[in-house]
Amino acid sequence: MQKIQDYILLINKELSSIDYSNKEPKELYLPIKYSLELGGKRLRPALLLLANDLFGGKAEEAINAALAIEIFHNFTLLHDDIMDNAPLRRNQPTVFKKWNANIAILSGDVMFVESIQFLAKSNPKYLSEILNLFNLTAIEVCEGQQLDMNFETLDTVSIDNYLNMIELKTAVLLASSLKIGAILADASKEDANHIYEFGKNLGVAFQLMDDILDLYGNPEKFGKQIGGDVIANKKTYLLLKAKELAKDNLKKELDFCLTSAVLDKETKVKRVAKIFDSLKIKQRAEEEMNLFYNSALAHLDSVNAPQEKKKIFEDFAKALMNRES
Amino acid sequence: MQKIQDYILLINKELSSIDYSNKEPKELYLPIKYSLELGGKRLRPALLLLANDLFGGKAEEAINAALAIEIFHNFTLLHDDIMDNAPLRRNQPTVFKKWNANIAILSGDVMFVESIQFLAKSNPKYLSEILNLFNLTAIEVCEGQQLDMNFETLDTVSIDNYLNMIELKTAVLLASSLKIGAILADASKEDANHIYEFGKNLGVAFQLMDDILDLYGNPEKFGKQIGGDVIANKKTYLLLKAKELAKDNLKKELDFCLTSAVLDKETKVKRVAKIFDSLKIKQRAEEEMNLFYNSALAHLDSVNAPQEKKKIFEDFAKALMNRES
Numbered sequence: 001m002q003k004i005q006d007y008i009l010l011i012n013k014e015l016s017s018i019d020y021s022n023k024e025p026k027e028l029y030l031p032i033k034y035s036l037e038l039g040g041k042r043l044r045p046a047l048l049l050l051a052n053d054l055f056g057g058k059a060e061e062a063i064n065a066a067l068a069i070e071i072f073h074n075f076t077l078l079h080d081d082i083m084d085n086a087p088l089r090r091n092q093p094t095v096f097k098k099w100n101a102n103i104a105i106l107s108g109d110v111m112f113v114e115s116i117q118f119l120a121k122s123n124p125k126y127l128s129e130i131l132n133l134f135n136l137t138a139i140e141v142c143e144g145q146q147l148d149m150n151f152e153t154l155d156t157v158s159i160d161n162y163l164n165m166i167e168l169k170t171a172v173l174l175a176s177s178l179k180i181g182a183i184l185a186d187a188s189k190e191d192a193n194h195i196y197e198f199g200k201n202l203g204v205a206f207q208l209m210d211d212i213l214d215l216y217g218n219p220e221k222f223g224k225q226i227g228g229d230v231i232a233n234k235k236t237y238l239l240l241k242a243k244e245l246a247k248d249n250l251k252k253e254l255d256f257c258l259t260s261a262v263l264d265k266e267t268k269v270k271r272v273a274k275i276f277d278s279l280k281i282k283q284r285a286e287e288e289m290n291l292f293y294n295s296a297l298a299h300l301d302s303v304n305a306p307q308e309k310k311k312i313f314e315d316f317a318k319a320l321m322n323r324e325s
Numbered sequence: 326m327q328k329i330q331d332y333i334l335l336i337n338k339e340l341s342s343i344d345y346s347n348k349e350p351k352e353l354y355l356p357i358k359y360s361l362e363l364g365g366k367r368l369r370p371a372l373l374l375l376a377n378d379l380f381g382g383k384a385e386e387a388i389n390a391a392l393a394i395e396i397f398h399n400f401t402l403l404h405d406d407i408m409d410n411a412p413l414r415r416n417q418p419t420v421f422k423k424w425n426a427n428i429a430i431l432s433g434d435v436m437f438v439e440s441i442q443f444l445a446k447s448n449p450k451y452l453s454e455i456l457n458l459f460n461l462t463a464i465e466v467c468e469g470q471q472l473d474m475n476f477e478t479l480d481t482v483s484i485d486n487y488l489n490m491i492e493l494k495t496a497v498l499l500a501s502s503l504k505i506g507a508i509l510a511d512a513s514k515e516d517a518n519h520i521y522e523f524g525k526n527l528g529v530a531f532q533l534m535d536d537i538l539d540l541y542g543n544p545e546k547f548g549k550q551i552g553g554d555v556i557a558n559k560k561t562y563l564l565l566k567a568k569e570l571a572k573d574n575l576k577k578e579l580d581f582c583l584t585s586a587v588l589d590k591e592t593k594v595k596r597v598a599k600i601f602d603s604l605k606i607k608q609r610a611e612e613e614m615n616l617f618y619n620s621a622l623a624h625l626d627s628v629n630a631p632q633e634k635k636k637i638f639e640d641f642a643k644a645l646m647n648r649e650s
Contacts, residue, residue, distance in 0.1 A: 028471045083427040102408040138438040
């Protein structure tokens, strides 16, 4: 995993070398600087560089595309935070709260353009292909965000529709990051597609793990309130599966927990957890997650690349699945 | 001018052939369809095609870039309308009012991606060059919008800063449309730059004409309330020039008109018009406009292209300057 750490350092170094402080108007550029300095795991750009390395590419020829992905990702956060009315991001005020919605809209727009600018610095030989993939992915991410917002006002959502939403909102950007890295290393079409599918399936598994950790994570390491999704009636895999399976008294009890105005938060979490236990929701979610995880590994296995390099991806996937928070 | 009319028909035909009705989620795509169906003069994409023709290009090889420009322009309107809290656009409810701000943000984001998608369909030989120009222009347009918003909260703004703002917010997109058309027709660097400068200067002249028409347009043809900018204390060239020049009693009278809560609209317009007359504001604005207009024509003159084709640009520029509304 040292390689990933090195890439993360490189990405942070490159991001901090962009000179936003001297650009005018400041109202447009300081929020961009702020949002990029909030940190984040930089997993997408690091995986782009790692996929590039997997197929024998050089980091210096893929770094601009990696920056494009990270800036694009942060652009989506800026706009999502407005739409979700989110006050905090990485324990700091969101741009939308620290400045205002207009500034978050326009700074976000500029970040989007900048992401295309970085992408456009890539080898012209591959530009058309990675640009098309990037655009398609950007649209899918927007569609995922819209579906997520639509789901909030629906009574319930099928598991298939939920999985489609998290694939669009979360997984395809991870997948495209890997594929862009592969394309820039002149990987074969088959290999580029396998690494894309590895990322897409891993991305869905990752999000399902997130859903599971909300209720079953290690409270000491979780860093958020355990059961936060339950308290907010968030339509996670756990809740949707429970709604699908609960019958008779369990259904009544679940409906009560979801609609009662008198239940305190702690009791609500306890009672919902009990319903989930009766329906084996955790196990079912883990089974679903493992389907995606195993599919990811199968695609990785099909990639034609040195075994010791593929091992890094496997270890990375394992680490994501074995996290407690 | 028949050529421009033909291009506008072509652009509208192509725009209406994009199938948004069957795309999901509908909340994302119906607002895009709506905003593109609101109409608009389609001047930017028509000029792109005209510039392409000027240098011997074929419309079918420039049409995708033209659609990119028009969709990008409409994306900026979607986001600007949120920021400006504008209820109407082309006499119809804005997307932001008809749906909501979140939908206008996200539909706008998708339109932006789509504009890049259309651009990316252009001849790969020129893709890198037109993409870089497009990106730079997109950033300038955002900077112009931010400056425009900043100006609202400032007591006054220098004429230089105002001209810089309208150049960014309005003129560079017109200029880039022309230059992209030229690049796609393999025009020389010099010619592409001259047609860019023609568009930029004409764009500034056009905006100054807009400022003048607010107070001095033909009321029967203007279609808006005469003096709407005056009533709103909008920092147009006219007002900024008056603030720069007014001294002593005229300054007091102007300050009174701008701050009085008792003046009715009609009286306010009359009294401000009288101040403008004393300071010869209309003439000064026309002089400034003519500087840009003449500069535009000088750049057109320097373009190495058939005279009869350049004549269409000249006639078009003249028509823009001689409009009464």
